[in-house]
Amino acid sequence: MKRAVCPGTFDPVTNGHLDIIERASAIFDEVVVSVALSPDKGSGPLFSIDERVSFIRSATAHLRNVTVRPFDSLLVDLARELEATVIVKGLRAVTDFEREFQMAQLNYRIDAGIETMFIVAIPEYMYLSSSAVKEIAGHAGNVQGLVPDEVNERLIERLRKGR
Numbered sequence: 001m002k003r004a005v006c007p008g009t010f011d012p013v014t015n016g017h018l019d020i021i022e023r024a025s026a027i028f029d030e031v032v033v034s035v036a037l038s039p040d041k042g043s044g045p046l047f048s049i050d051e052r053v054s055f056i057r058s059a060t061a062h063l064r065n066v067t068v069r070p071f072d073s074l075l076v077d078l079a080r081e082l083e084a085t086v087i088v089k090g091l092r093a094v095t096d097f098e099r100e101f102q103m104a105q106l107n108y109r110i111d112a113g114i115e116t117m118f119i120v121a122i123p124e125y126m127y128l129s130s131s132a133v134k135e136i137a138g139h140a141g142n143v144q145g146l147v148p149d150e151v152n153e154r155l156i157e158r159l160r161k162g163r
């Protein structure tokens with residue numbers, strides 16, 4: 001029984017994240033998508049933890065071995081608590097590499113029993129990030145097809161209010 005944890009801020013989840021989650025769910029027996037509270041990231045997340053969790057739950061409802069939960073601890077502690085032996089992350093361009101490499105090294109240093117594995121993004125989503133999506137939507141650009149429809153609608157609503 002191999003359980004993997006797939007962590008992130010997911011503010012909001014993109015179709016790129018969902019592609020990685022779906023591919024991880026085909027490899028592992030169970031995938032626990034873990035949404036970091038991340039109150040200190042930049043000016044704070046656009047969507048609340050409950051909204052971010054709920055977007056992913058809806059978008060992964062068809063994947064029987066995927067569950068979604070919030071967390072506010074060290075990732076390695078969460079993995080231990082869940083008895084997950086693998087941390088799965090998506091890797092896009094080289095620009096992701098340094099930060100991901102650092103996190104993987106530190107997590108390995110804390111607990112060498114938990115491996116980090118990367119799933120490489122498909123070319124279609126190589127350029128896609130939550131921040132780019134927020135920036136485009138913030139300037140009234142169209143992000144349809146880059147995020148689930150529900151997220152697209154909520155982005156328009158949220159950013160319209162903020163303007």
Ligand code: PNS
Binds near residue numbers: 007009075076104107
């Ligand atoms: O969406 P992101 O920014 O790639 O996610 C980063 C995340 C949530 C995976 C990372 O910040 C994290 O693991 N946070 C939990 C706290 C922790 O364990 N920090 C040490 C990692 S070196």
